[in-house]
Amino acid sequence: MHGYLVFVGKRLLQLLAVIFFGVSATFLVTHLSPINPVEAALGRMTARSVSNPEAITAMRAALTELYGVNEPIWSQYINFWSRLVQGDFGPSLLAFPTPAMTLVMRALPWTVTLLTVATLITFAIGNVMGGLAGYNQNNRFLKAFGLVAIGIQPIPYYVVAFILLILFGFVWPILPISGGFAMNVTPGWNWPYISSVIQHATLPALSLVLVGFGGWFLGMRALVSNVVTEDYVTYAELAGVKRTTIVGSYVMRNALVPQLTALAMALGGVFSGTVITEQVFNYPGLGSLLIDAVNAGDYSLVLAVSSVSVTAVATAIFIVDLLYPILDPRVRAE
Amino acid sequence: MDRRSFLIGTTAIGALMVAGNGLALAQEAEGSAPDLAQFPRNETVIVHNPEGVIRNPGWFNLWANGGGGLSTGLQQLTADTFWYIDPDAGIPEASENAIYYSLAEGPWEYNDDFSEMTVRLRKGIMWSDGVEFTADDVVFTVEKQAATPGTGWYGAFSTQIESVTAEDPYTVHFKLKAPNSRFHTTFSVRWNAAWIMPKHVFEGVEDIVAFENNPPVSLGPYTLHSYDPNGTWYIWEKRPDWDKTTMALVGEPKPKYIIYRNNISTDNRLIEMRNGNLDMIHDLSPEGTFSIVQQDPDVQGWFPGFPYAHPDPTLPMAVFNLQNPKFQDKRVRWALTLMLDARAMSMASYRGAATLSAISIPPTGTHPRDYHAPLQDYLINFELDTGSRVIKPYDPDVGLQIAEMVRPQFGDQVPTDPEAIRNSFGYGWWKTDVQAAEELLTAAGFTKQGNQWMMPDGSPFTISVLVPQEGVINRLGVMIAQSWAQNGVQATAEVATDIWDRTGAGDFEVEIGWAVETYGGHPDLAFFLDSYHSSFVVEPGETQPGRNWMRWKDPRLDEIINKVRGIDFNDPKAIEYGHEFVKLHLEEMPNIPIMSYNVFSIQSNRFWTGWPNAENPYANPVTNWSNAKYIFTQISPVEGAS
Numbered sequence: 001m002h003g004y005l006v007f008v009g010k011r012l013l014q015l016l017a018v019i020f021f022g023v024s025a026t027f028l029v030t031h032l033s034p035i036n037p038v039e040a041a042l043g044r045m046t047a048r049s050v051s052n053p054e055a056i057t058a059m060r061a062a063l064t065e066l067y068g069v070n071e072p073i074w075s076q077y078i079n080f081w082s083r084l085v086q087g088d089f090g091p092s093l094l095a096f097p098t099p100a101m102t103l104v105m106r107a108l109p110w111t112v113t114l115l116t117v118a119t120l121i122t123f124a125i126g127n128v129m130g131g132l133a134g135y136n137q138n139n140r141f142l143k144a145f146g147l148v149a150i151g152i153q154p155i156p157y158y159v160v161a162f163i164l165l166i167l168f169g170f171v172w173p174i175l176p177i178s179g180g181f182a183m184n185v186t187p188g189w190n191w192p193y194i195s196s197v198i199q200h201a202t203l204p205a206l207s208l209v210l211v212g213f214g215g216w217f218l219g220m221r222a223l224v225s226n227v228v229t230e231d232y233v234t235y236a237e238l239a240g241v242k243r244t245t246i247v248g249s250y251v252m253r254n255a256l257v258p259q260l261t262a263l264a265m266a267l268g269g270v271f272s273g274t275v276i277t278e279q280v281f282n283y284p285g286l287g288s289l290l291i292d293a294v295n296a297g298d299y300s301l302v303l304a305v306s307s308v309s310v311t312a313v314a315t316a317i318f319i320v321d322l323l324y325p326i327l328d329p330r331v332r333a334e
Numbered sequence: 335m336d337r338r339s340f341l342i343g344t345t346a347i348g349a350l351m352v353a354g355n356g357l358a359l360a361q362e363a364e365g366s367a368p369d370l371a372q373f374p375r376n377e378t379v380i381v382h383n384p385e386g387v388i389r390n391p392g393w394f395n396l397w398a399n400g401g402g403g404l405s406t407g408l409q410q411l412t413a414d415t416f417w418y419i420d421p422d423a424g425i426p427e428a429s430e431n432a433i434y435y436s437l438a439e440g441p442w443e444y445n446d447d448f449s450e451m452t453v454r455l456r457k458g459i460m461w462s463d464g465v466e467f468t469a470d471d472v473v474f475t476v477e478k479q480a481a482t483p484g485t486g487w488y489g490a491f492s493t494q495i496e497s498v499t500a501e502d503p504y505t506v507h508f509k510l511k512a513p514n515s516r517f518h519t520t521f522s523v524r525w526n527a528a529w530i531m532p533k534h535v536f537e538g539v540e541d542i543v544a545f546e547n548n549p550p551v552s553l554g555p556y557t558l559h560s561y562d563p564n565g566t567w568y569i570w571e572k573r574p575d576w577d578k579t580t581m582a583l584v585g586e587p588k589p590k591y592i593i594y595r596n597n598i599s600t601d602n603r604l605i606e607m608r609n610g611n612l613d614m615i616h617d618l619s620p621e622g623t624f625s626i627v628q629q630d631p632d633v634q635g636w637f638p639g640f641p642y643a644h645p646d647p648t649l650p651m652a653v654f655n656l657q658n659p660k661f662q663d664k665r666v667r668w669a670l671t672l673m674l675d676a677r678a679m680s681m682a683s684y685r686g687a688a689t690l691s692a693i694s695i696p697p698t699g700t701h702p703r704d705y706h707a708p709l710q711d712y713l714i715n716f717e718l719d720t721g722s723r724v725i726k727p728y729d730p731d732v733g734l735q736i737a738e739m740v741r742p743q744f745g746d747q748v749p750t751d752p753e754a755i756r757n758s759f760g761y762g763w764w765k766t767d768v769q770a771a772e773e774l775l776t777a778a779g780f781t782k783q784g785n786q787w788m789m790p791d792g793s794p795f796t797i798s799v800l801v802p803q804e805g806v807i808n809r810l811g812v813m814i815a816q817s818w819a820q821n822g823v824q825a826t827a828e829v830a831t832d833i834w835d836r837t838g839a840g841d842f843e844v845e846i847g848w849a850v851e852t853y854g855g856h857p858d859l860a861f862f863l864d865s866y867h868s869s870f871v872v873e874p875g876e877t878q879p880g881r882n883w884m885r886w887k888d889p890r891l892d893e894i895i896n897k898v899r900g901i902d903f904n905d906p907k908a909i910e911y912g913h914e915f916v917k918l919h920l921e922e923m924p925n926i927p928i929m930s931y932n933v934f935s936i937q938s939n940r941f942w943t944g945w946p947n948a949e950n951p952y953a954n955p956v957t958n959w960s961n962a963k964y965i966f967t968q969i970s971p972v973e974g975a976s
Contacts, residue, residue: 053879062483095401
């Protein structure tokens with residue numbers, strides 16, 4: 001037990017270091033961006049208006065002062081960390097003076113819900129079918145399924161998304177193609193709202209599942225193809241163990257460990273959002289928020305989104321590290 | 335618990351927690367959703383707003399940049415100010431020379447030297463909460479913003495206004511810090527203007543830069559009904575007392591509800607209109623427009639046939655950085671102009687649906703009447719000395735040639751009447767004349783080694799052409815760079831995300847953008863021209879205030895600007911001075927005007943009809959312009975459609 005606690009402590013320090021360096025790198029990159037938030041805001045406020053040049057100069061000075069971007073970068077860096085340890089990313093410059101984290105928390109649930117569900121479905125379909133295909137290599141249905149997986153997987157995501165959009169939004173318009181829920185429902189714990197959310201998430205989720213399951217399928221099939229040649233599998237078959245038991249308890253279970261690592265990484269990655277899905281289906285989420293923040297030079301918002309993402313991925317890896325000894329007895333023995 | 339149960343359990347619980355958390359947070363979001371049954375289509379117009387996701391959807395403070403939407407209906411339906419200037423002709427019986435007197439009962443009244451302005455306000459105009467609009471609101475609007483850095487009109491008010499007083503509840507008097515014959519345009523809507531604040535709402539607010547103003551008290555004919563907590567739609571409802579707003583002077587707005595929807599991708603816009611979920615689309619791609627107008631007989635563009643698009647009073651051009659030594663000789667600028675092919679640029683950018691302009695005024699609204707048509711003879715006879723000979727570079731028939739190029743594809747959709755073609759495709763442009771370009775460069779001291787032009791100092795003539803990431807302007811810029819490269823100039827298109835910053839900072843050689851925007855329906859050019867005065871041009875490295883991005887300085891230009899400053903906005907001499915500007919511009923060619931910014935705005939006649947178009951140009955159909963609100967007084971529901 002003592003050894004495990006030392007292991008956990010080391011990993012925890014690594015986690016904190018990764019988050020610190022990741023967030024610091026993000027700070028540096030955003031502040032090296034050529035996009036000036038003052039000019040971006042000035043553009044939004046004056047580009048289409050009649051404004052004489054003196055007025056624009058006065059506005060520029062006022063916004064620079066207001067946004068605090070005239071301070072040296074090291075001073076901004078220290079201020080940033082001193083705020084961050086209190087959980088404050090500062091005001092968004094895109095939506096000044098609303099806190100950046102407020103905008104993140106508005107978009108985050110949509111992205112996380114959609115991507116978590118889509119990732120888990122994709123993982124389940126891909127791995128179960130991949131495992132079966134790897135074990136039953138002569139099964140015609142599974143062979144056909146493999147062909148479909150191999151056929152869809154390389155298609156660019158946006159092509160699949162557009163095909164779904166046209167099929168189910170125009171040719172056979174049975175699913176909504178825009179937004180997170182319909183205008184005629186009241187957000188809350190009521191069935192019309194929940195069913196509307198599910199309806200609106202169906203096409204985005206389907207597009208992610210269609211493109212995503214092929215990778216899991218191919219990976220699992222390859223892993224299982226190796227495992228089935230192991231002696232213990234042959235021994236189990238000779239011993240007359242049921243095929244379903246062999247594939248479920250011995251083959252797929254052993255092949256699943258690296259897939260679970262990848263799943264943890266994928267679940268951590270859901271916090272980065274998915275830009276194309278949000279664009280194609282007009283779906284709310286973090287991806288387009290990040291793009292807007294970058295284009296507006298909104299340091300605070302970029303840092304808020306990126307920090308959530310860095311923390312999520314690092315934490316996912318940390319959790320996998322902690323779970324390995326539980327999942328794999330060989331690691332525990334080491 | 336065995337490992338299998340542990341894995342299954344934790345995965346399931348995790349997924350449920352994440353999903354539940356998402357729903358719970360969404361539930362806590364602001365706003366309430368309506369029942370769609372309340373919105374029968376014969377009472378409801380659905381408008382596409384080109385803004386992306388509104389990141390702070392509950393922000394309705396038009397006077398501070400808080401992340402709320404502007405063209406969500408907020409500025410079109412709830413805001414008001416003294417005057418509106420239509421980019422097209424305006425509704426004849428309600429406007430005068432395309433000017434609507436809105437909160438002001440008549441035109442601006444200046445003193446002799448334009449250092450003071452008096453505005454007489456309409457009586458009986460009510461805010462939506464029943465408070466009367468008076469001069470006190472105007473005084474508050476000016477004084478509060480002038481004293482509050484970070485508000486939208488802080489710069490305009492603090493630098494220009496010495497004092498503002500309410501002489502009585504319906505008369506406002508401005509004293510300016512310096513004479514300015516165009517001061518009234520601060521309160522004249524083109525795309526927007528300085529909107530009047532409700533004093534009774536804002537006077538108790540300590541920090542107006544942090545004030546959401548939710549729900550907004552409206553001075554327009556609609557109030558907020560509901561909005562999407564995710565920032566993609568807004569619903570507005572007609573006020574029962576709409577006749578107490580300035581809209582009543584034009585007519586009753588017909589829709590009971592107007593829904594503005596934003597963040598809709600181009601493809602979704604097409605589908606949504608075909609499915610009956612949009613009546614007005616702000617813009618499509620050229621290809622998308624060609625497709626939907628051919629497939630859906632209910633859909634219309636600005637022109638009844640090709641090129642369909644509405645020409646905005648904005649003029650895309652190749653902007654030279656005149657502080658760069660490469661472009662300081664006008665012969666070089668003219669040489670680069672004559673290397674271009676108008677037909678290639680039109681086809682590359684707009685698939686032929688461009689409205690060309692050889693002069694530095696957009697070919698839109700009433701400008702063809704005031705500038706393009708009267709200057710045709712001048713352009714046809716315009717002579718350019720190449721150093722070897724004198725040429726007449728203008729080709730008045732380029733528009734006709736482009737019409738013939740697209741006719742095989744679009745057939746009857748392409749007009750045949752030369753006048754209609756000129757209105758749609760432009761009056762003409764410069765002939766491609768590589769020989770003359772070579773003569774001009776040679777006269778400027780350039781030499782040619784093989785196919786490469788060398789500058790007088792012996793180094794290769796290279797040009798970086800700054801272009802946006804996508805869209806018609808990107809396509810145009812790439813074609814321009816390609817044309818120059820084919821003719822011996824090492825020109826490359828440089829795609830940049832920070833064009834706005836770099837243009838202002840002068841960090842470019844040639845930028846594809848625009849330095850000219852006008853009112854469109856009114857001939858006055860001061861909207862852009864005043865900023866061309868040499869007193870505003872900054873040194874290299876400093877940020878240039880708009881719109882003279884090329885940093886053009888010329889005493890003759892200053893003289894024209896000073897003459898325009900000395901006359902009233904409506905003085906007919908403004909057109910005469912505008913002609914002088916065009917001629918000086920042609921002589922110097924500080925930038926290369928190419929075409930109007932054509933916006934492929936379309937409308938569906940399935941549920942509503944009576945939209946503006948080139949034959950009845952009573953308003954600008956581009957949905958995010960504030961003056962598009964007048965459209966709602968002119969449309970009517972289609973009988974039987976629901």
